[in-house]
Amino acid sequence: MFKLSEEGLKYVKSELTRYETKQSAIIRSLYRAQDENGGWVNHDVISHLSEVMEIPAAQIEEVATFYTMFNQKPVGKYHIQVCCTLTCGMMGGRELCDAMMKEAGCKEMGDVSADGMFTFSKVECLGSCDTAPMLQINRDPYTENLNMEKGLQLVRDLRARGKGH
Amino acid sequence: MHSSTTNVPMVKIQVNGQEVEVKEGSTIIEAFYQNKIDIAHYCWHPGLSVAGVCRLCMVEIEGNPRLQIACNTTVTPGMRVSNVSEKVKDAVKWGLDFHLINHPLDCPICDQAGECGLQDQYMKYGRNDSKMGEAKVKKHKVVDLGPRVVLDSERCILCSRCVRFCDEVPKTSELGIFNRGDRAEVGTFDGKPLTNKYSTNVVDICPVGALTSRDFRFRQRVWFLKDKETICTGCSTGCNVKAYYNKEGVFRVKPVYNAAVNGHWMCDDGRDIYKFVNRENRLIDAKLVSGGKTEHMQPMELAKRLGATLKGQGASVALVLTGSHSVEEYEAIVSYFKNDVGTTQIYHWINNPDTIDSFDGILIRGDKNPNTKGLIEVLAKNGVSTQWKSLTDSIGTGAVKTVVVAGPENQALFPDMKVKISELSKAAKLVWMTAGKNSELESLTGDVALLPLKTYVEKPGTFVNHAGLRQKTQPVTSIVPGALSLVEAVQLFRGEELVAKPVQEGEKPNEIGKGRVHNEFTLTRGVW
Known part of the structure; x- marks a missing residue:
């Protein structure tokens, strides 16, 4: 309980x-x-x-x-919410999300990766279009101005950080 | 809403060109409702708080460029309101179209058909083909919300009446609207059953077929039923109800608004008490067992024969009464026993002495009789005051040879039925007049007479409730034609003939209580 x-x-x-x-x-x-x-x-x-x-x-x-901010299913240690609304979408948010998921070992949206580290969600506009594409990890401040390389590195860094703890 | 305070200043407003007066601080929809002017609405209910979610009660207010919802706008002096303009009709039409987006339109298999708010409003404002090309959202169907209520989420229009009811009336708050947008559904937390004692009221107030009564669903199409007002005899509150019946019997009861008694509601136990009046649960035959011989006969015939044996027998005869019958019946039978038989051995059988004074704070009272007050009144008027113990003592000593029992009408409410049968059947002669069948009574072998009585839906009568309010009822229908009321039984005891007065269709409505208005949902739902 x-x-x-x-x-x-x-x-x-x-x-x-x-x-x-x-x-x-x-x-x-x-x-x-x-x-x-x-x-x-x-x-x-x-x-x-x-x-x-x-x-x-x-x-x-x-x-x-x-409210979608309350998860009704278990999530990984890092719940990565990738913005895929208009601006982020045009700046490659969806592709970024797919690539990061692959790197993290998540098959579907909402799945927890086998190592328990990651869960990905596509979210609606987080109000930071000038820094597109962007995402939010758990309830931390935004991670902004991403590209494919930065995104994949982020997953690797988080994994290392998560294991370190 | 319908408050009893009389010193509230009145406000004059114009509704559809007609001048009406309402209490200051009322909402526009109350002005419509109290003056019986039609207005489309689903979520507003006179007995609940305002939600303002269905957006159907749109009105045009002169000087206001935008339509307003009547349920959440307060009247101001001189306000001119209309709900018949083209602008309003168009708004209602579109509102209705939105409600119907995900509605399954399964009227042919829906139990609500015939008393459905969606059907009513559609015939008035809709009559259009849906503009919605998308597939309908699938939701949960045939959900067991509790022992009495079944939910079909696809039919639900999320008016939140049921949620507000549980929050505000029984204050149990079991129901909620979970998820969002077109996935939103009514439900209970963690699937806990909806078990409050007033749960069936949510079925009454549901404007569509989302919540249906497990007891009533699929048993009758509502348009095959007639209805008449009577009172609930389940306890001493005396809720005003409507009984829905056809020639096969009574199928359901629903509450009727009476501010002085039950407001808009009734309890779940009261919903069940119609069952004992139906033929399958009734004592049909009059039976006389004497000297090992059993004779079946018409109730009238038996009553006449009993009258001949009872007359002038004096104190060797005792009468047992329950709180189930009407004042008129008590007066007749007490007077007969006092004057014709010559006995004041008249006893009050109290079915639940331990809980008789309990009250749940809403409607349910521990005195499971409709007319205990009336019985006590009649006994006092005739100077009868007896203790139950002296009856059992006198049966034991043989001072009382004949015991005549009238009632109980609804045996299910008398947990001590068995005990009393064995106690009273020790008398040399037992005459038992009751409405329901009872295997123990019917298998008694001594000197026994069984006389079938009418139930509260088959006879006129006055019932005095816990607060001393006298409520007069008229017969609803006839179920066991040969059965007698106590008034008729006494006439026959005295050797008089009965003057047949059949139940007439369209008899003038019952006069029960004061200040009664029709609830919207016991007339036609949604419109009234």
């Missing part, structure tokens, strides 16, 4: 007092719980949050299933 860390619990409790309605704290709490649960949310996570926040589980599930 999933349980928030002590600090996570403190965070969720303080979020609950921040807004006019408790429901407003759902997104921030889900983010926190997703981070603590290895990058995805499941029914265990939602049940626990429902207990902690005293909000019906169905209402938390509504939010978790509405």
Whole structure:
């Protein structure tokens, strides 16, 4: 069963007092719980949050299933979200995504690579068209101004970094 | 909404050129609803909060360049509103077309057909071929939401009435709308069953065929059923209901709005109580077992013969009554036993003394009788005050030789039925008048008479609910033609003839309570 860390619990409790309605704290709490649960949310996570926040589980599930930022399936250590909307698409975002997936050993969108390191998603515009093509790893700051070479190197670097830890 | 406060100032507005008055702070749709002016809508319901999601209740407000939704716009003095202009009709037509994009159009196999909001609005505003060329999105069908409700997600238009109902009325919040856009579906968290005690109300308020009642679905087409108003006899709340019936019996009951009793809703247990009135569960034959001989006869005949043996027998006869019958019936039978038989050995059989005062805070009361108050009233008026123990004692000593039992009408609500049968059958002679069949009663071998009674849907009567509100009902239909009401039984006991008064079609509506208006969903859904 999933349980928030002590600090996570403190965070969720303080979020609950921040807004006019408790429901407003759902997104921030889900983010926190997703981070603590290895990058995805499941029914265990939602049940626990429902207990902690005293909000019906169905209402938390509504939010978790509405927003694509909440992963409903396990993801790799690095969840790479490649922008494939207009500008990035024209600048080779899709090809970049395919090549990086091949390098990382992922067959399909949303798959976790065999070494548990990578999951790829094509996402809609992240609002950084001037630096196309670009991507976001987990919830880190954007990785921008990519090309094929940089993209493949990024996968190799991440793999090395991930193993190092 | 329908608040009972009377000192709210009124506002005059014009709806489709007609001047109407509504309470200050009302929404435009309430002005339409309260004045019975048609307006298309799905998500708004008078008993729930405003969602504003179906976008069908569009109105044109004079001076406002854009159409507004009537459910979320408050009236202001002198406002001129119209929902009959071409602009509104066009908006509704397109709104409807969007609702139908992914709707499967499976009306021929849909249980909602005939009382469906989509059908109603389509006939009014649509009548067009869909402009949608894409394939329809496939979603979950025949989902078991709970023991009483079945979901077909493809038919759902996401009005969120059911979600709001669970949040606001039973406050159990089991339902939610999961996922987004055309993949959005109603469901419960982690597939947990929808088990709250009021779950079938979501079927009533569902404007389409997405939520259907497991009990009722596929049993009848709604246009083959007639309906009449009566009350629910499942507990002392006395919810106002409509019984849907045909010549085979009663098929379902639905709540009827009454602010003073049940608001818009009723409980799930109340939905089931129609079952005992149907023929397969009824005592049909009158039966007299005496000296090892069994005679079957017409109920009328038996009542006349019983009357002859009861008259003037005095205190050796005891009468047992339950809270199932009407005030008129109690008055008749108590007066007969007091004056003609000459006994005040009249006992009140309380079926659940431990829980009789319980209340779930919404509608369900622990007193599982419709008329306990009425019975106590009649007994008090006739100066009868007895303790159950003295009955069992006098049966034991032989002081009471004949026990006459009237009721219970719905035996399922009397958990101590078996115990009471064995207790009372110790008397030398037992006369049992009841509506339902009962194998223990029918296999009794002593000196026993069984007389079939009518149920609440077959006779007129007044019921006094927990709060002392008197509600008068009229017969809905006839199911066991030979069965008697207690009033008729007493007439026959006295040797009088019955004057036949058949149930007439189109009899004037029942006068139950005050302030009753038709709910939208018990008339035609979506339009009213």
